Amino acid sequence: MATLKMPQLGESVTEGTIAKWLKQPGDIINKYDPLAEVITDKVNAEVPSEFVGTLTEILVPEGATVAVGTPIAIITEAGEVAAPAPVAAAPSAPAAAAPTPTAAATPVAASTPAGADRPRYSPAVMRLIQEHNVDPNLIAGTGTGGRITRKDVLTFIEQGGAAAAQAATLTKTQEDLASVAAPTQPATGLTELGAQGVQAAAAPAPTAPSAPAYQAADGDTVIEATGIRKTIARRMVESKHNAPHAWTMMEVDMTNLVRFRDRSKEAFKKKEGVNLTFLPFMIKAVVDAIKQYPIINSTWQDDKIIIKKDINISIAVATDDALFVPVIKNADRLSILGLSHAINDLAKRARAGKLSPNDMSGGTFTVNNTGAFGSVQSMPIINAPQAAILSMESIIKRPTVMPDDSFAIRSMMNMCMSLDHRVLDGWVCGQFLQAVKKNLESALEPTLY
Amino acid sequence: MAIKSYIEAVTEALAEEMERDQSIFILGEDVGVRGGVFRATAGLIEKFGEDRVMDSPLSESAIVGVTTGAAMVGMRPVAEIQFADFIFPAYNQIVSEAARIRYRTKSDWTVPLTIRAPYGGGVHGALYHSQSIEALFHHVPGIKIVMPSTPYDVKGLLKASIRDNDPVLFLEHKRCYRLIKGEVPEGDYTIEIGKADVKREGDDVTVITYGLMVHYALEAAETLAKEGISTHILDLRSIKPIDREAILEATRKTGKVLIVHEDSKFGGVGGEISAIIAEEALFDLDAPIQRLCGPDVPAMPYSPPQEKFYMLNPTKIADAIRELAKF
Numbered sequence: 001m002a003t004l005k006m007p008q009l010g011e012s013v014t015e016g017t018i019a020k021w022l023k024q025p026g027d028i029i030n031k032y033d034p035l036a037e038v039i040t041d042k043v044n045a046e047v048p049s050e051f052v053g054t055l056t057e058i059l060v061p062e063g064a065t066v067a068v069g070t071p072i073a074i075i076t077e078a079g080e081v082a083a084p085a086p087v088a089a090a091p092s093a094p095a096a097a098a099p100t101p102t103a104a105a106t107p108v109a110a111s112t113p114a115g116a117d118r119p120r121y122s123p124a125v126m127r128l129i130q131e132h133n134v135d136p137n138l139i140a141g142t143g144t145g146g147r148i149t150r151k152d153v154l155t156f157i158e159q160g161g162a163a164a165a166q167a168a169t170l171t172k173t174q175e176d177l178a179s180v181a182a183p184t185q186p187a188t189g190l191t192e193l194g195a196q197g198v199q200a201a202a203a204p205a206p207t208a209p210s211a212p213a214y215q216a217a218d219g220d221t222v223i224e225a226t227g228i229r230k231t232i233a234r235r236m237v238e239s240k241h242n243a244p245h246a247w248t249m250m251e252v253d254m255t256n257l258v259r260f261r262d263r264s265k266e267a268f269k270k271k272e273g274v275n276l277t278f279l280p281f282m283i284k285a286v287v288d289a290i291k292q293y294p295i296i297n298s299t300w301q302d303d304k305i306i307i308k309k310d311i312n313i314s315i316a317v318a319t320d321d322a323l324f325v326p327v328i329k330n331a332d333r334l335s336i337l338g339l340s341h342a343i344n345d346l347a348k349r350a351r352a353g354k355l356s357p358n359d360m361s362g363g364t365f366t367v368n369n370t371g372a373f374g375s376v377q378s379m380p381i382i383n384a385p386q387a388a389i390l391s392m393e394s395i396i397k398r399p400t401v402m403p404d405d406s407f408a409i410r411s412m413m414n415m416c417m418s419l420d421h422r423v424l425d426g427w428v429c430g431q432f433l434q435a436v437k438k439n440l441e442s443a444l445e446p447t448l449y
Numbered sequence: 450m451a452i453k454s455y456i457e458a459v460t461e462a463l464a465e466e467m468e469r470d471q472s473i474f475i476l477g478e479d480v481g482v483r484g485g486v487f488r489a490t491a492g493l494i495e496k497f498g499e500d501r502v503m504d505s506p507l508s509e510s511a512i513v514g515v516t517t518g519a520a521m522v523g524m525r526p527v528a529e530i531q532f533a534d535f536i537f538p539a540y541n542q543i544v545s546e547a548a549r550i551r552y553r554t555k556s557d558w559t560v561p562l563t564i565r566a567p568y569g570g571g572v573h574g575a576l577y578h579s580q581s582i583e584a585l586f587h588h589v590p591g592i593k594i595v596m597p598s599t600p601y602d603v604k605g606l607l608k609a610s611i612r613d614n615d616p617v618l619f620l621e622h623k624r625c626y627r628l629i630k631g632e633v634p635e636g637d638y639t640i641e642i643g644k645a646d647v648k649r650e651g652d653d654v655t656v657i658t659y660g661l662m663v664h665y666a667l668e669a670a671e672t673l674a675k676e677g678i679s680t681h682i683l684d685l686r687s688i689k690p691i692d693r694e695a696i697l698e699a700t701r702k703t704g705k706v707l708i709v710h711e712d713s714k715f716g717g718v719g720g721e722i723s724a725i726i727a728e729e730a731l732f733d734l735d736a737p738i739q740r741l742c743g744p745d746v747p748a749m750p751y752s753p754p755q756e757k758f759y760m761l762n763p764t765k766i767a768d769a770i771r772e773l774a775k776f
Binding site for chain 1: 653705733735775
């Protein structure tokens with residue numbers, strides 16, 4: 001009998017959330033087989049098996065967060081006699097006492113027994129489900145381990161299953177309506193939200209009351225959120241909820257930098273092998289401004305402001321379905337060339353899904369290159385627990401009035417900053433943005449190396 | 450319709466064809482006066498004379514070599530290899546000459562040769578009289594391989610093989626010879642080579658098989674029917690050309706496929722069938738494709754308990770079907 005523990009997936013990682021069990025009790029396990037997906041910070045990682053044998057028991061259900069080193073599964077090693085796998089072992093494991101407010105809500109969400117909520121369908125079953133548009137959750141599986149067989153689906157359809165499925169949806173909607181009509185606690189002022197809203201308000205979870213269950217109509221596509229999507233969603237809500245966002249924008253004349261880049265980019269690419277983009281210049285300008293106004297590089301912690309010594313710049317990298325925010329550590333120690341390589345490396349690994357938890361942690365300020373997709377103005381959500389986030393918008397040629405009252409065509413860019421108003425106020429942010437602006441505008445011949 | 454044994458169907462097909470076509474002659478060891486070691490050619494020398502039913506020396510390479518040459522110049526020979534196990538001395542003649550002449554001569558020369566060979570175990574024949582050899586020829590383009598399971602199929606397919614303008618390896622399961630009886634119509638009929646036959650309809654598990662195993666599978670299906678498991682059985686009859694359409698159709702019938710053959714598993718015909726299904730019917734599969742085959746040991750043992758261990762039987766097949774039905 002061997003116990004599998006929550007691994008330490010990064011230097012600073014102390015706990016992990018089981019996103020998904022990839023094996024179920026009874027499955028044969030080979031050494032290094034991925035057993036579960038774990039989310040820490042913003043990364044999904046797989047937990048490999050250290051043993052050969054059979055997965056006997058899952059101790060931590062999907063969705064639960066536990067400390068590093070907590071036993072998460074029991075494996076009967078090859079050669080041992082496997083104890084019968086307890087089916088409903090999952091909900092017994094309590095989530096470790098995590099200080100984050102959402103952790104309190106986790107065990108509720110994870111109350112379904114592991115295994116039951118992760119069915120696997122054969123290609124034939126999948127095809128039938130799609131062709132006849134039936135909900136597999138309504139079908140009783142008669143195959144091994146409750147697997148839904150092709151015959152189960154066919155029988156279900158034959159017995160008018162598809163119609164039954166629709167009827168069930170209707171009934172559910174009616175129940176929802178009924179609960180709206182007769183709210184249990186009319187005094188809460190949440191009447192219009194229905195039963196779910198009332199429950200959410202009554203629960204200790206500090207997050208906003210959830211909207212009434214939305215019924216997907218025919219033809220709608222329903223996508224189950226992946227672990228990473230759920231994490232993004234949770235962190236965005238947390239940040240918006242905890243940090244009072246204020247917003248400010250400033251305009252920068254990027255003409256000098258644009259000209260410089262046009263002059264240098266080919267030689268740079270040839271010599272260094274990476275593209276010379278605007279982002280390293282922006283980061284450099286931000287870093288230099290942070291040195292002038294260190295308060296920008298801080299965080300709000302229990303009625304204290306902690307000003308960070310390290311300047312670690314988070315950058316946002318979007319893939320088709322997820323957003324990664326890897327970190328350039330000690331960005332203040334890097335030249336434009338160093339930043340270019342760091343950005344290139346992180347972006348490449350983010351798109352390949354190869355970022356480690358360590359790559360994603362420790363950021364102290366975020367530079368968001370929204371201009372890359374054509375945006376001219378945005379209101380970014382702060383990457384908590386940082387104190388501010390700065391968006392660099394599109395560089396656009398515009399007729400501009402120059403200081404000597406003449407008109408000129410200049411390459412203009414908006415910088416948009418969201419700030420945690422608990423920590424920062426308008427004045428310091430204005431100073432900071434002025435500094436960034438000055439750094440960017442004065443760059444006639446920036447040093448690349 | 451008369452009930453005839455599997456081997457009687459062989460004899461009847463030979464006799465009728467020799468009657469019909471003067472260019473047909475038989476060459477093999479003991480096929481003449483002895484009437485064949487299994488008596489498949491019994492009575493033919495009396496009927497057609499020693500010019501058309503010829504005993505050869507113990508020389509498989511020569512039997513195939515001579516008949517290949519004769520076939521190239523207009524005869525329609527039927528060669529008999531006494532036991533399929535002894536076909537290896539003739540392997541080169543079959544693979545390098547008979548199978549390739551048409552391709553090599555742009556169809557100027559063809560080899561309308563039928564090679565009959567009894568194969569298979571379960572008859573206490575030990576290692577040199579029990580082998581299944583189909584996989585060794587299955588890979589070779591240019592040759593057809595027919596492996597019938599019933600007397601009806603034997604007669605129709607043997608006639609079709611003799612009339613075919615290319616070399617056909619006609620493999621007769623020797624345990625079927627006197628064990629399997631069935632209705633055989635009088636007179637002339639042929640069955641197209643390369644067409645499979647559904648031997649039993651069912652909707653839980655599909656068994657794809659050929660030869661003696663068809664009967665074992667039918668027996669297993671009968672047992673399982675009492676347990677409420679319905680088995681669909683496809684008899685390939687020819688393994689080359691193989692009936693892709695029938696394989697896919699049978700797969701679609703249940704989504705759960707068990708391939709059964711007596712020949713050992715690794716590199717066997719079952720692998721090819723499995724690949725066809727995997728390539729073309731993925732979305733019809735409700736379970737991993739299963740193969741139940743002979744074990745990968747060098748040969749069938751003589752010792753009865755060991756032979757029993759080696760051979761598939763209805764119980765083993767029923768177990769495999771049951772397992773798949775449960776999945």
